[in-house]
Amino acid sequence: MLLTSRHEFGLGPAMIWALRNGATSLNIFTEHNSGDLARRASFFNFDIDVYKIASDLTITPALSLPGALPIKEISAADESFADFIRGSGAEVTREHGVLAGEVCGLEVCRVVHDDTDTAVAESRLEIGVGTHDRETFQLLHGRTATIESLRKVVEEVASKRIAGANPHPLNQLGRERLLRHLTCVSPHSVDAISLQSVAPPMPRANLKDQVPCCALGISRSGKSLVAIFSIGIDPDVISFGADARQAIDDQAELIFVSPQRDIVPAIAQLAELLFIPARFAGCNLLDAPTRGRD
Known part of the structure; x- marks a missing residue:
């Protein structure tokens, strides 16, 4: 498959296409982000090769780039x-x-x-x-x-920005981060003891685009837990989450938190292909009615 746009988010859609068409292997060709895609592909039990297209149109196998960015200290x-x-x-x-x-x-x-x-x-x-x-x-x-x-x-x-509020520009931005906030306040809703927000593996480009966000905590079983929050059907959320777990705590349990309606079979199938298992938590905290509202 040739990626022509949104290269950094192309792995998930490409895998969904391959699985839908009964493919047993996948070759991805891209001009950008080939190293990041190769790293993310390594988290899946599926035959994936990523190739970099150079400016002179030569094609070479992509080399996997390290996932963790150098820590940038705050002055x-x-x-x-x-x-x-x-x-x-x-x-x-x-x-x-x-x-x-x-x-x-x-x-x-x-x-x-x-x-x-x-x-x-x-x-x-x-x-x-x-x-x-x-x-x-x-x-x-x-x-x-x-x-x-x-x-x-x-x-x-x-x-x-309260659960069940009428739509307003201030509660339509960063809804995945609102879901994270509500879940960190009520970690039991995803079978966790505690959760706190952590930085994603890559910085956000802006505030208006929907990008999954992350939290780190402890599950009820006492294990370390990395939670990924998303809103809407995001074909690349599984590869994002696997990459985030590797960067935040590679031994942690991985859980994907989103409204139940967004957990569709195509996304669940990708999670099943991860070498290290993950689970889903359908969370409808955003839709919860607010006490005292008319």
Whole structure:
């Protein structure tokens, strides 16, 4: 199969196509992300070969790339904003060197760096949901974030991101992260004792695209547990999850958490092909009615 777009997410769809057509092996040709695809292919008990197409159209077998990115430390200057974020009521997150604040899984502020004439860029906190919202917030309120401004944003977002709430732009973004937040609060819903959010194997490109997210915890049996949260039918969620387990804790149990309607046979079949087993948890916490709502 030749991948022509969304190369990094191409393994799952290619495998589904192969299985649907009764294939017993699969050759994938791609111009981009061949090393990542080769690594992810190694998690499956299925004959998969990945080939890299060079700019001169020569084709060579892909070499599997290491899965874990080098740890990017958060600077002391960035870390100094953590107490400010907590004081607003937001949760502090650290992903791939970025310090941010989330409310029910939605980023509402982020530490960014201003280019200066010195060797060290200046750190400051921007308020807003995504790049454009942060820029708009600065135009209206200035470049210096205040605790009062951030608290107002936190309260507004929290009022919209509750289970069973009517659709609103603030609860339609990052729904997989909202599901993770609700599940971490109620880990028993997926047979876990505890869960806490952890960074995905690769950084997110933006806030608007749906990308699975991860949590690490302890199952009721006492084993380490890596949970993958997704919303919608994602053909590549299984390879993403296997890759995440390898990066976070390669000895952990792997569980895929999504609304029951999103656990379809084609996705379940891919999970059955993993060398190290995984299980599914149909979780409808997003649809739960909120007490006191009219």
